Amino acid sequence: xxxxxxxxxxxxxxxxxxxxxxxxxxxxxxxxxxxxxxxxxxxxxxxxxxxxxxxxxxxxxxxxxxxxxxxxxxxxxxxxxxxxxxxxxxxxxxxxxxxxxxxxxxxxxxxxxxx
Amino acid sequence: xxxxxxxxxxxxxxxxxxxxxxxxxxxxxxxxxxxxxxxxxxxxxxxxxxxxxxxxxxxxxxxxxxxxxxxxxxxxxxxxxxxxxxxxxxxxxxxxxxxxxxxxxxxxxxxxxxxxxxxxxxxxxxxxxxxxxxxxxxxxxxxxxxxxxxx
Numbered sequence: 001x002x003x004x005x006x007x008x009x010x011x012x013x014x015x016x017x018x019x020x021x022x023x024x025x026x027x028x029x030x031x032x033x034x035x036x037x038x039x040x041x042x043x044x045x046x047x048x049x050x051x052x053x054x055x056x057x058x059x060x061x062x063x064x065x066x067x068x069x070x071x072x073x074x075x076x077x078x079x080x081x082x083x084x085x086x087x088x089x090x091x092x093x094x095x096x097x098x099x100x101x102x103x104x105x106x107x108x109x110x111x112x113x114x115x
Numbered sequence: 116x117x118x119x120x121x122x123x124x125x126x127x128x129x130x131x132x133x134x135x136x137x138x139x140x141x142x143x144x145x146x147x148x149x150x151x152x153x154x155x156x157x158x159x160x161x162x163x164x165x166x167x168x169x170x171x172x173x174x175x176x177x178x179x180x181x182x183x184x185x186x187x188x189x190x191x192x193x194x195x196x197x198x199x200x201x202x203x204x205x206x207x208x209x210x211x212x213x214x215x216x217x218x219x220x221x222x223x224x225x226x227x228x229x230x231x232x233x234x235x236x237x238x239x240x241x242x243x244x245x246x247x248x249x250x251x252x253x254x255x256x257x258x259x260x261x262x263x264x265x266x
Contacts, residue, residue: 024210025210025211026211071198074201074204074207074208074211074214075211075214076214076217076218077211077213077214077217078217085213087211087213087214088210088211088212089211090207090210
């Protein structure tokens, strides 16, 4: 049976896009900084563009380790004093995604605001 | 007679309170999985049986999950469990490999210490207990997975 090359190509394309994929996270082009210092996050609100993967560098200037955590973003990372970690983030829909220091619950929560 | 009347009144008040709290409902929910755990069957099967009720979106909600105040306790525990570790959102953790490594390390710590499942959950779910062989398999798997993630 003869099949048109265009139909075969379209079928292959359809099959490829039907395969579930993990969303890529992190970007070298969109990089943001968060600093933990004196019991708070700076900035406490980070505004990022929607639908684009991005990267957040989290630096701790605290005297003890902190845990950068977000239930909504599914991120949980320990940051040692004086260290900087790289957190890869996927493309996110518009909204507010809270984060907190799970080792110091008196540290005010921060938020990543996606617009 | 006075004692009997007091007992009746107490039971009536308790029954009324029990009926009243049934109006405060929590809706059990199982959101669609966003990227299920990838693990060999000898690891996934016991994890599913022992942990998935609180740590996945595949919670089996028993009859008492519809009866307050037990429904409140169960909804709270499932919510907290999913926040801390959700096997149905494994792909989200995997999109930041260091977060995934952290979760795997926590699984090893938790199983090694034997602090999961909570004692009161074990009372109602004897199948939530992992036997020593299953614990060993899961610890081995999680350790191997964590060590394969390069810093």
